[in-house]
Amino acid sequence: MKIHPVEAAARRIVTDCLCGSTTGGASVFCTPRSLRRPPGVLVAESIWWPKQHPGGKGINQLTSDRLTDLGECSTLHENLVEVELAGARQP
Numbered sequence: 001m002k003i004h005p006v007e008a009a010a011r012r013i014v015t016d017c018l019c020g021s022t023t024g025g026a027s028v029f030c031t032p033r034s035l036r037r038p039p040g041v042l043v044a045e046s047i048w049w050p051k052q053h054p055g056g057k058g059i060n061q062l063t064s065d066r067l068t069d070l071g072e073c074s075t076l077h078e079n080l081v082e083v084e085l086a087g088a089r090q091p
Contacts, residue, residue: 001019001021001030001031001032001033001042001043001044001083002032002033002036002037002042002043002044002045003032003037003041003042003043003083004036004037004038004039004040004041006039007039007040007042007083008032011083011084011085012085013032013083013085014032015032015033016031016032016033017031017032017085017086018030018031018054018085018086019031019032019083019084019085019086020083020084020085020086021042021059021062021081021082021083022081022082022083022084023062023079023080023081023082027055027057027061028053028055028057028058028059028061028062029053029054029055029057029086030044030053030059042081042083044059047059047060060076062079062081063075063076063079064076064079
C-alpha cells in the first residue's frame with residue numbers, strides 16, 4: 001500500500017511494516033512501500049493472490065459487491081478504509 005508520510009507517522013507505520021486495512025469487518029494485511037500520496041489517500045497497486053497475504057485474504061476483501069447508481073458498475077476502485085499498524089487494535 002502507498003500512504004502519505006504524515007498519515008503513516010500518525011499510525012506508527014514505517015516502510016515495510018505490516019499493517020491492516022479494515023472496513024466492514026474485513027481485514028487485509030499489506031506492506032507499505034512508497035510514501036508519496038496525498039493525505040487521506042491509500043493506494044493499493046497491483047494485486048497479489050490472497051494466499052500470498054498474511055491470513056490468506058487479499059485486497060479484494062475490502063471491496064463491496066454494491067453497484068454504482070450510475071450504470072450499475074463495480075465500486076471496487078474506491079473504498080473508504082482505515083489503516084492501522086498490525087496488532088495495534090485494542091480488544
